[in-house]
Amino acid sequence: MSHSQQPCAACKLQRRKCTQECIFAPHFPPDQPQKFANIHKVFGASNVAKLLSELPATHREEAVNSLAYEADARLKDPVYGCLGQISILQHRLKQLHMDLDAAKQELVKYMGQQQQQQQQQRSADLRGTAAGDGARGERAAGDVQGVRAKPTTSSSSYQS
């Protein structure tokens, strides 16, 4: 018995005397009748009492809450109950795995393209450097010819 001498929601629904030892009282306050009504409809009071009595007191509130959730799901979807939600979640997981795989494949593609571009850039830089060296080489050869050409010309002019 709890909540100022009022019977708990479970005892009230079952029209039973709510004692100090009532296993339902700590979890089904009289101001929440629907919580027990749903659990009672789906699981039955005696099954729930048996399940709770086999659990340590510290786990009973969690068990009652999960039973209430399951009962609510079964009343909303009598064919699939909680399994409907599990199927939806599994479907979403599958979809997300596919999306993630696609994103990873796209990433691998971009990483490959980036590597290729970097290699091309390096090759272009190397070609540019080589071409620059070549041009400098040509200019240097020209300078040598020019230096040689002048004395030849001037000497020929002097000679003539």
Add this chain to the structure above:
Amino acid sequence: MSHSQQPCAACKLQRRKCTQECIFAPHFPPDQPQKFANIHKVFGASNVAKLLSELPATHREEAVNSLAYEADARLKDPVYGCLGQISILQHRLKQLHMDLDAAKQELVKYMGQQQQQQQQQRSADLRGTAAGDGARGERAAGDVQGVRAKPTTSSSSYQS
């Protein structure tokens, strides 16, 4: 009654006469006693019979299978039952969403880098083209000077 005059698993467990109208018989063959035993433990035979009677016959097998799944989950995990699986799936979904977001951010980064590289490549190509034109211009100017230099030198040699 089904399966060659044997009572169904539900009637056998409840020690009841299995009639032609038995609502359990099509779904609980006598060779699968555990399926009904689990459902009976968790939901109670009368609750299951009521739930099945309120469903069209075409949906009853699905309902029995989801009840069997839920009962099994509750017996394996008396505190959380199916909700334990739902929590695991929700956690995985959250993790996958985070992984997908991270992969998308990585993709956006690579796409940005690729665009930047392409722009740099285009700029480098343009600079390369301009530099090539300049070099050709310089060479052409040298040729013109060379052509002009020869007659001047020869004329001066003839003049001297």
